[in-house]
Amino acid sequence: MNSDIRLIYARSGISEKVCSFCDEVLAGLSGRFAAIDETAEYNQIKVLNAMRNNNVSESHLGTSTGYGYDDTGRDTLEKVYAEIFCTEDALVRAQIASGTHALTLALAGNLRPGDELYSPVGLPYDTLQGVIGIRPERGSLAEYGVSYRQTDLLPDGSFDYPAIKEAINDKTKLVTIQRSKGYAGRPSFSVEKIAELIAFIKEVKPGVTVMVDNCYGEFVERHEPTEFGADMCVGSLIKNPGGGIAPCGGYIAGTRECVENAAARLTAPGLGKELGASLGVNRSFYQGLFFAPTVTASAIKTALFAAGVYEKLGYNVIPAAAKERADIIQAIELTTPEALCEFCKGIQSASPVDSYLTPEPWPMPGYGCDVIMAAGTFNNGSSIELSADGPLRPPYTAFFQGGLTWPHGRFGIMMSLQKLLDAGMVQLP
Numbered sequence: 001m002n003s004d005i006r007l008i009y010a011r012s013g014i015s016e017k018v019c020s021f022c023d024e025v026l027a028g029l030s031g032r033f034a035a036i037d038e039t040a041e042y043n044q045i046k047v048l049n050a051m052r053n054n055n056v057s058e059s060h061l062g063t064s065t066g067y068g069y070d071d072t073g074r075d076t077l078e079k080v081y082a083e084i085f086c087t088e089d090a091l092v093r094a095q096i097a098s099g100t101h102a103l104t105l106a107l108a109g110n111l112r113p114g115d116e117l118y119s120p121v122g123l124p125y126d127t128l129q130g131v132i133g134i135r136p137e138r139g140s141l142a143e144y145g146v147s148y149r150q151t152d153l154l155p156d157g158s159f160d161y162p163a164i165k166e167a168i169n170d171k172t173k174l175v176t177i178q179r180s181k182g183y184a185g186r187p188s189f190s191v192e193k194i195a196e197l198i199a200f201i202k203e204v205k206p207g208v209t210v211m212v213d214n215c216y217g218e219f220v221e222r223h224e225p226t227e228f229g230a231d232m233c234v235g236s237l238i239k240n241p242g243g244g245i246a247p248c249g250g251y252i253a254g255t256r257e258c259v260e261n262a263a264a265r266l267t268a269p270g271l272g273k274e275l276g277a278s279l280g281v282n283r284s285f286y287q288g289l290f291f292a293p294t295v296t297a298s299a300i301k302t303a304l305f306a307a308g309v310y311e312k313l314g315y316n317v318i319p320a321a322a323k324e325r326a327d328i329i330q331a332i333e334l335t336t337p338e339a340l341c342e343f344c345k346g347i348q349s350a351s352p353v354d355s356y357l358t359p360e361p362w363p364m365p366g367y368g369c370d371v372i373m374a375a376g377t378f379n380n381g382s383s384i385e386l387s388a389d390g391p392l393r394p395p396y397t398a399f400f401q402g403g404l405t406w407p408h409g410r411f412g413i414m415m416s417l418q419k420l421l422d423a424g425m426v427q428l429p
């Protein structure tokens with residue numbers, strides 16, 4: 001680190017000790033960073049070509065109001081998504097309120113009463129449990145006569161193939177595979193692993209629909225699950241594919257049939273994709289998608305750096321620093337509530353927005369304990385932006401993700417370490 005950089009870190013409250021310690025960690029990561037940059041390069045050209053091949057033009061960046069008929073900007077963006085995901089069609093809309101909403105449209109649109117939804121990878125993401133009716137909620141799929149079955153992962157986190165074969169039955173209509181572990185204790189799956197699982201499932205039941213919950217996974221690798229037999233990939237635009245620029249929205253990329261079915265739920269049967277004013281988001285959806293490969297790379301570098309720093313300090317980190325990344329989430333077991341809070345304070349104070357606020361633990365619906373959150377983001381709740389949260393229960397894990405730029409991610413992690421050092425909770429050599 002040169003003296004200029006040291007000086008600006010010093011002026012920002014980062015001590016010489018923290019700088020040196022973090023420099024050492026970084027030195028060990030240069031090969032990994034080069035590989036992340038290569039993937040970003042590949043994905044950048046993939047995204048760029050999809051825009052070039054679809055003749056994206058200035059006029060597509062405009063807006064529509066009212067019903068939104070003939071919004072060529074919106075329709076062309078959906079073609080761009082379809083090309084990137086190698087699918088027949090896509091639905092990319094501001095009216096999709098969140099990742100959970102996108103997943104709900106994909107499920108509710110493609111399941112009918114009497115059908116069974118099946119997860120071969122254990123319990124789905126927390127919010128999906130309410131959607132499915134695993135946890136009773138008003139309007140769940142269970143209320144509409146859709147049953148649910150799951151097969152848990154084996155203790156080592158791998159797929160239980162014999163049990164999966166057993167579980168798939170006459171009623172199995174749609175198989176849901178969650179790529180990222182989210183906030184669960186299991187591993188995230190590489191696209192290669194997902195491809196293996198899909199091939200197995202389609203051999204057991206040809207014609208079954210496979211949906212991948214792609215949240216946090218987009219652009220982490222060079223290929224997406226729809227290139228390997230998934231009928232749909234579904235996600236949120238305030239995560240990876242929005243590049244930190246999209247202010248809201250979600251997407252479903254998949255077969256024409258699956259996308260039309262989801263669109264009939266988003267708007268109405270008979271109306272489908274034809275409706276939906278873009279309300280000024282077209283430009284930011286395109287621009288965010290354009291940035292998404294390098295923004296995702298920044299988030300992966302930040303996660304890897306965090307793993308390296310905290311692993312070197314003796315904390316258990318998931319995934320371990322040496323592990324290949326399948327998503328942008330990093331978990332750090334901080335072992336005490338005080339350390340978890342200091343970590344979050346560091347992330348918050350390193351934020352571009354609300355840096356002066358101090359995060360405090362708070363009771364959150366759906367958790368059995370208080371949760372502390374650090375997020376100084378441009379878009380509310382955006383988790384492609386540097387953010388952390390942790391339930392206040394052992395082992396006091398900080399789930400941490402995002403970083404629109406690598407220098408910001410690096411600064412956030414250094415600040416978290418500085419807070420822990422200042423509070424006397426860690427010692428540096």
Ligand SMILES: *Cc1c(COP(=O)(O)O)cnc(C)c1O
Nearest residue numbers: 098099100125180182215216236
């Ligand atoms: C974030 C996430 C969701 C839900 O997205 P929201 O935008 O928070 O509704 C679903 N599945 C996974 C794996 C996620 O990471």
